[in-house]
Amino acid sequence: MTAAAPDPQARAQLALLGVLASAVVAVEACLVAPGHLLAAQIVDGVLVMVIVNLAMRDRSRMSKRAARTLAALRALALVPLIRVAGMGLPIKDRSDAFGVLTIALALGVAVLVLAPTVGISRRRFVTLRMTVPHLYAVVGGAALGFVAFLTGAPALWTDGDASDAVALALAAAVCAAIVEEVVFRGVLQLTFERAAGALGAFGATAIFAALYLDAGSVALVLTYALAGFVFARSVSRSGALGGAVIGHVLLAVGAGALWPIAFDRTVPVDLHEPYTSILLTAAIGAVATIPHGLSDRQP
């Protein structure tokens, strides 16, 4: 058997994808988390323009592998776009939930329009099978909702809020969870995986985790990173999003509504640092590296 001929064009594009994905993570870590927001927004705006225009080349004249990398590049534009549009929202006197719901709905429409142009079928977003990878994501999301509550995730509403504010907060949390899954697992991970295999899935999850860098505590950031790896594993194994979407909704609603109500907004267990963070890091390592043999993906 002969080895496949090297494709310099695909290799160069893959390196470019890696550089730009790292740049997106760096913006989150160096500018957004410390609060240099206008600088972050300008850099993200430049990244959107650069990425979109790099991905404009005619794909009919390039190899299949190069075309896949170009599709991944186009999908990557969604991440800096989240920041540019989010910071541009005029939410001065409106609730936090209004802002989250607005950006989630706008981004959701954008992803549905973009998906076919990067070779992703919209049917994948709603496919749910009663198989092990999907159940793994659902159970993982529910359990991590409790862990997020223990590690300090804020409640979705405060005592004394009107019922319409509670309903808006719940709707925003559910919509945001669904849209995050569609963006990060549905479009970003699937296109990255096609371009770079398992490393691509790891990269997409790292970008997802970077969006939570200002979550408040190290343990909470690691909890969301762990959730990202659990959902990524489910999508990698099944090729569909149903389980990950339900798992993420359970995580968001559990951490922000169900567990705070059940425990009267008081964390029942005092988790000690740095042991919690070490344990969560070990769990991330286990989920990211240990093969589970759960695949039900169609060949």
Add this chain to the structure above:
Amino acid sequence: MSGLLPDVIREAIQSRTLYAASESFGVVPLVLVIVLLLEAEALRVMHRGRAHTAALEAIAIPLLVAVGLTVVLRVTELLP
């Protein structure tokens, strides 16, 4: 909490007036959406692939929502 609009961003926007926020954070989406729509129009005129213009239009949607909301709220502030 959501990664789409984290606390640090919400607090920064809510600590400014509508005018101050739209004259700083609001300018970047406005410039970007104008450039993207001009580029989409140029591609359409040059008969480039439908996928290219669809991608540009998809990217422009959230920016249009942000810019549209800003314009509407600034206009309603002028009304008595």
